[in-house]
Amino acid sequence: xxxxxxxxxxxxxxxxxxxxxxxxxxxxxxxxxxxxxxxxxxxxxxxxxxxxxxxxxxxxxxxxxxxxxxxxxxxxxxxxxxxxxxxxxxxxxxxxxxxxxxxxxxxxxxxxxx
Amino acid sequence: xxxxxxxxxxxxxxxxxxxxxxxxxxxxxxxxxxxxxxxxxxxxxxxxxxxxxxxxxxxxxxxxxxxxxxxxxxxxxxxxxxxxxxxxxxxxxxxxxxxxxxxxxxxxxxxx
Numbered sequence: 001x002x003x004x005x006x007x008x009x010x011x012x013x014x015x016x017x018x019x020x021x022x023x024x025x026x027x028x029x030x031x032x033x034x035x036x037x038x039x040x041x042x043x044x045x046x047x048x049x050x051x052x053x054x055x056x057x058x059x060x061x062x063x064x065x066x067x068x069x070x071x072x073x074x075x076x077x078x079x080x081x082x083x084x085x086x087x088x089x090x091x092x093x094x095x096x097x098x099x100x101x102x103x104x105x106x107x108x109x110x111x112x113x114x
Numbered sequence: 115x116x117x118x119x120x121x122x123x124x125x126x127x128x129x130x131x132x133x134x135x136x137x138x139x140x141x142x143x144x145x146x147x148x149x150x151x152x153x154x155x156x157x158x159x160x161x162x163x164x165x166x167x168x169x170x171x172x173x174x175x176x177x178x179x180x181x182x183x184x185x186x187x188x189x190x191x192x193x194x195x196x197x198x199x200x201x202x203x204x205x206x207x208x209x210x211x212x213x214x215x216x217x218x219x220x221x222x223x224x225x226x
Contacts, residue, residue: 033213042218043157043202056213090156092214101206102147103214105156 002027004093006106013113018079021109025072025093031055032074033103034066037088046089049074050096078111086113116141118205120217128225133190135220137203144206146179146186147214152199193224 005024013019025032034046045058049068066076072093078085088110092103117140127133137146145164149157161170163179163186170177176189190197200219207213 035216040218043216045207045213045215048213056207092157101145101214102159102162103149103157103204104159107156 004091004104004106006089006091006109008109009107010110011112013081013111015081015083015113017081018077019081019111020075020077021089021091021111023074023076023091023093023106025074025091026104029093029095029104030072031094031096032068032072033092033094034074034076035090035092036060037090037108038086043090046076081113083113086111116205116208116215118203118215118217120203120220122220123218124221124223126223126225127193129195130192133193133197133222135188135201135203135222137186137188137217139184139205139215141205141208142183144183146183147204148177148186148188149202149204149216150199151202151219155199157202190222193222195224195226198222198224 007022031050033048035043037043046060047066048056052068063079068074088108090108091106094103119138121136145162147162148160150160151157161177166183167181168179174191178187200221202216202219204214204216207215
């Protein structure tokens, strides 16, 4: 079956702009999580959606938001971009029921803010 | 809040040497997962451990889950250049099964 698809793969934006990233999870997975990855910081959790509801949110400012659609596809939005938002943004889908919690990651969107 | 810590942060080995990374959680985990991220790639699921004291092997990789279900280790025997990458452990957030808390990873480099 198809894996997790993230678009776009690369993005260059200027400070103050906003950006929307998209993630299509594996068919049948209802949980989508977003992570920010920067050198030395590992994978920092942004938020998780399950059946269109945000279940968890990490410690990021309100400029970071997301949503999930009825087909489980998810988007995340970052408004008023700052230089420090430059990172690899990874989306992970999971079945998230019982012990089936392993995450399947997309290839990520590399965001550069200039 | 819930934290997962990993050591060491970096490990440089000669090809053929062994490698071990350790993971410690601030809370008891229902399960622990390990991922590998190759340079320029994305994290890929390796294995999940569920039972206290569980040991699983994948070829040269041995994974252990501690008796208290708060720590874990990954041991690679006789490293190869293909083992290069960053190894992450992760545990589920107590509040949500779909949210994994990741350690910061151990970056392994292998000198041929």
